Amino acid sequence: MSLLLDVFSFLSVLLRCLALTGAALVVGGVLFRHGVVLPVIDRATGPARDVLARLAKVLRGSAWLLALTAAATAGIDSMVMMGSVGMSAGVALTAPSNIAALAIVAGALTMPSATPTRRGAHRWLRSRCWSAWCRPPTRSVVSITLR
Numbered sequence: 001m002s003l004l005l006d007v008f009s010f011l012s013v014l015l016r017c018l019a020l021t022g023a024a025l026v027v028g029g030v031l032f033r034h035g036v037v038l039p040v041i042d043r044a045t046g047p048a049r050d051v052l053a054r055l056a057k058v059l060r061g062s063a064w065l066l067a068l069t070a071a072a073t074a075g076i077d078s079m080v081m082m083g084s085v086g087m088s089a090g091v092a093l094t095a096p097s098n099i100a101a102l103a104i105v106a107g108a109l110t111m112p113s114a115t116p117t118r119r120g121a122h123r124w125l126r127s128r129c130w131s132a133w134c135r136p137p138t139r140s141v142v143s144i145t146l147r
Contacts (some may be wrong), residue, residue: 004079005080008076010088013075015045015072015073015076016073018065019066022063022066022069025058025062025065025066026063026066026108026111027058029055029058029059029062030059032055033055033059037051037055063109063111067102067105067108067109070102071102071105073099073101074105075094077097078095078098081100
């Protein structure tokens, strides 16, 4: 049992590091895609247009990294709970930490399907944005204050 706990403590640190790396790549990739790439993709020419497809591959890979890491974390947590406390598999899998890890897996696996790779996809996203903060302002602040 002490060997299992020692291995668990080592693996939990490694898995946490991988989970943070995957989450940072996913969030950073989405922010880079929507903040930098999509606003300038209409004006881009040549190799700059391939950035969207390459970024989609990076986002898919980082989402898979995050999903696999969270699933491994839930599995190891369940094994330790079953081995140390004697819980059944059903009780161990429904522990709050495992439910959160499985929600991360579900979110990470649905993220790649939300990142279309075709070049006109950002126009579709812009046309579906109905809230006022998404639309560009009709007048600039400078023109209002100068009049």
